[in-house]
Amino acid sequence: MNEKRKIRLATCSLAGCFGCHMSLLDIDEKLFDLLGMIEFDRTPFTDIKHCGPCDIGIVEGGVSNAENVHVLKEFRKHCKVLVAIGACAITGGVPALRNNIDLWDCFQEVYLYEGGLEGNQIPNDPELPLPFDKVYPVYEVVKVDYFLPGCPPSADTIWKFLTDLIEGREPKLDYEMLRYD
């Protein structure tokens, strides 16, 4: 029935809590409507590991380590429209509470002062991405086309935003849908 090519959509979570992804799943039965309009590329829902050419990329979470930058740049490169969703992607959010604490002090507090399973040590595996001194909002690293604030934005807000975007309207949030908490 739908001859039109489906919109291709990718999502990822950087330094976030997956709350924005959970809120997207909270659209419940509208997920069927959504899947009628879009198909997923890279996202935790498909477990595809790399982002191919997409119409829309949705990024949750701020940029807190080197791997976050690689993922974010891949999204920017492959997505025509990049959306920053949630407080962390837009301001750094709760992870950015560490921004005024020295990174070494953070490590000591988390890994050295509290007892661990195999003695106290700071993880140092080459597989682990290097953390940055601070957590940055995604727009300070790549160009962002749209912002969808909220911690997380409600399912209704995400649905309103996505349907606007997919159906070619400029996304517009009513007063009660624009929130930073």
Added chain:
Amino acid sequence: MGAPAMSKTITIDGKNVPFQDGQTIMNAALAAGVYIPHLCHNPQFEPHGSCKLCVVSVNGRNMTSCTMPAAEDMVVANNTPELNSDRKALVQMLFVEGNHICPACEASGNCQLQAAAYYLNMLSPHYTHFYQPRAVDASHPDIFLDLNRCILCELCVRASREVDGKNVFGISGRGIGTRLVVNAASGRLGDTNFAATDKAAHVCPTGTILIKRQGYKIPIGQRTFDHKKISEVQMEPMEPDHE
């Protein structure tokens, strides 16, 4: 000549607004039910003129409406896309200059800075964050002082001086180094005679001055600005306390 004082008027966005001699554009507007965005102004105190959100165009020149006395035949433009976009930029600068993590702030939903940002449809802070280290002072038994959120409006300074007669707060430094200071040799709030019942403990438009043991008494989602715009709340005859 003998005309009654109230017959003088200015226009704001085409609407006739009466004023009395000496009244500022802001206060004339408030009395007439015309909303001009403002953060550092609170009608209970002398104007301060620092946040610049209230800038309007008066006969083509930009002026701070909370400090500018109204004068006969002023033609004021207020609610224009240009002025509102300047106002949004000012609010964005306040966000990146401090450390505003709304989801982790007890004032969220009751905060006028956040509410002004909602009103101006701020979708992101836009500018590069400063991430300046700012102190949290928990030395007082009943009150927190979290300078990460201070916008230097001086309302607490004015309230403590003018209403409480205590002079607990002051502003020190210049330019980007400007900061709120506490009037005690130690610089700590716990070493002052500040009290939770002081006016100054209840005027902060942001989440900088917080009363202890009140956290999340009103749940997120049921707070002042969750459903009402700042343009309605600030026009109500008595502004609620912002705690």
